[in-house]
Amino acid sequence: MELKIKELPSVEKALNFDLEEYATMLWSTKYGLWKWDILNSKIYFSDRCFEMLGYSENNIYPYISHLIYKDDIKDFSDSLCYHIKNKIDIFHFEVRLVKIDGSYIWSYIEGKILYDKCGKALKMLGSISNITHRKKWKDNLYKIAFYDTLTKLPNLNKLKSDLEKLCRSSNSFSVITLNIDNFRTINNTLGHDIGDKYLEKISMLLQTFCSNNCSVYRHSGDEFVFILKNKDASQVVESFANLVQKTLSNNTFYIKGNELNITTTIGISIFPDHTSVPSELLRFSSSAMYYAKNFAKSTYIIYNDTISLIALKKSKLENNLRVALNNNEFEVYYQPQVNIKNGKLIGMEALLRWIKPDGSTIMPSDFIPIAEDTGLIISLGEFVLKEACSQTKLWHTKYSIPLKISVNISEKQLENKNFVYIVSDILKETKLDPKYLELEITESSAIKDFNNIVALLNKLKDINVKIALDDFGTGYSSLSYLKELPLNTIKIDKSFIDNIECDQKKKAIIKSVIILSHDIDLNIICEGVETEDQLKFLKSINCDEVQGFYFGKPLYAEEFECRFLK
Known part of the structure; x- marks a missing residue:
């Protein structure tokens, strides 16, 4: 007998199950029992099955296909056919069964198929158990593992999984990494609550681009990733990137009285043009995005060989930076700061230099950005602070000159909740009086998390450390704060x-x-003074202190001592 599952059997209540069938099934009483008489195409349910679904023999759907959730019918039928066709006697399947009120329960159906001597299927005996609770628990675990709790978008785990599947085929697709410009400023100045609402609204906008060929993920923080499937990926992706950026930039969010606009920077990689390795596709699109940010925000760039070389150079520099830290290849240089009225040395700024084993010098502008990206700036900053305080104390003792020492502090250091304790411990260790230490922070660092920065600086002020606002005029330059x-x-x-x-x-x-x-009542120091005319003008307008090549370049400690202190 050839099985025709297209016409699934009718359903009836079982008046009895004979003892032989009970012995065959050995089911627990908590399960509903069923019997399928294949020869007459009828399925019989026990009372427990009817209770589970809320039916009685008078209102049960006439055919089993009516009881199975519509999206599950084909898979259920195909699996059943496969088992009977291949003479497999044990059948099990998870399926949704429709209750009398129209809702459904997840059910685990188990059965044993009985064949005659010729291999013809005669009947099936089995059980139905309600696994809805277990299924929900499993679904919740899946959501926790593969979906972002804030935006409800698929997360990095899901992105990696989907990329691996896509890379097994030969169909072209694009990976589009999108970063929200200036999100940290919003988060730090307006608070994380507003930052979270901002990301939620952006996520909702990004989801409007999704389709069967396009999906979006939250990679991390303010970074999102699209996967765009298209056989002509390289031609379509630029139009898509333009559309996303234009749509986002045309939207304005109003959150708790704050008017927030959106601009984004995008990096793109294409499978298989750039690579067929999932992790590299993600890395290449991210590299392209950061490369774009170096030139101008609110743009997009498709990955290329130039970006590859720059990323490789950056990676090598990062590795060398870690090695240099372990090998103590860094040295603190000192640039003089002078009282403009009497021309006397009043202090110096500590500046970091990377001296390689071959004697060559790598300037801070080449390695500080990487140190900040990788978090190595924390270790470097502590090294400079400790070295500068120690050297200043040594000169105080040796020459009895009350020199102050200015040390640059990075944004990452200011974000460290233990920063005040670190400064205090270094001052105690080096025995430098706190009044001779001046910490320089940038305008951008100060304004990004203004309230917390004010609280932090007040704590430093409480221990008598001085604070300078560095690079004034290059950032927000707001006199009001x-x-x-x-x-x-x-x-x-x-x-x-x-x-x-x-x-x-x-x-x-x-x-x-x-x-x-x-x-x-603020002191003023002008840096970059290189000519006598500049000095004369600054004197004429009552500037307090000056610093620059006119007085001296940054020098290592021994040379600085020989030239300015002896």
Whole structure:
């Protein structure tokens, strides 16, 4: 007899199950029992089955196909046919069964198929158990493992899994890494609650691009990834990237009284053009995105060989940086700071240099960004702080000159909740009086998490450490927040000093900043002074201190001592 599952058998209540069939099934009483008489195409249910689904013999659907959830019928039928066709006697299947109220339960169906001597299927005996609770628990675990709790988007685990599946085929697709520009500023200045709401709204927008050929994932923090499936991926992906950026930029969110716009930077990699390795596709698109950010935000770039070489160079530099830290290849240099009125040395700025074993020097601009990205800046920052404090204390003892030492502090260091304790411990260890230590923070660092920074700086002020606002004029340059920050010094950036001799606007700006700063009892130091004319102008407008090549380049400790202290 050839089985025709297209016409699934009718359902009836079993009046009895004979003892031989009970002995064959050995089912627990908590299970519903069923019997399928294959020859007359009828299925019989026990009372427990009817109770489980809420039916009686009077209102049960007439055919088993009506009881099976529509999306499960084909898979159930195919599996049943396969078992009978191949003379497999044990059958088990998870399926949704429709209850009388239209809802469904997840059921685990088990059965044993009985054949005659000729191998013809005669009947099946089995059980039905309600596994809805177990299925929900399993689904919850799956969601926790593969979906982001904030945005409800598939997460990095799901992204990796889907990429591995896609890379097993030959069909072209694109990986599009999208980063929200300036998200950290929003998060730090307005708070994480608003930052989270902002990400939720962006996620909802990103989901509008999804289809059978397009899916979106939350990679991490403010980074999302699209997978765009298309046989002409390289042609379609640019139009898609443009559409995403245009759509996002045309939206404005209003969250708790804050008006927030969206701009994004995108990096793209293509399978199999760039690589057929899932992890590399993800890495290449991310590299392209960060490469784009180096030039201009709100753009997109498709991965290429140039980006590959830059990423490789960065990777090598990162590895070398770790080795250099272990091998103590770093040295602190010192640049003099001078009282403009009497020309006397009043302190120095500590500047980090990487001296390689071959004697060559790598400048901070080449390795500090990587150190910040990798978190190595924390170790480097502590090294500079300890070395600078120790050296200053040594010069205090040796020459009895009350020199101050200025040390640059990175944003990552300021984010460390133990930073104040680290500074305090270093001062105790080196025995340097805190009043001689001046920590330099940038405008961008100060404004990104303003309230927390104010609290942190006040704690430093409580232990008598001085604070300077570095690079003033290059960032937000808002004079309004100067009164809120517990500052001692404003350091005007070199870009304002360059060509000041013939730039009347620069002169007017610096003069105004100095007058205002003095009115609120702040010291002013101008860096980048290289000519006598610059010095004369700064003297004429009552600048307090100066620093630059006119007085001396950064020097290692022994050379600085020989030139300025002996």
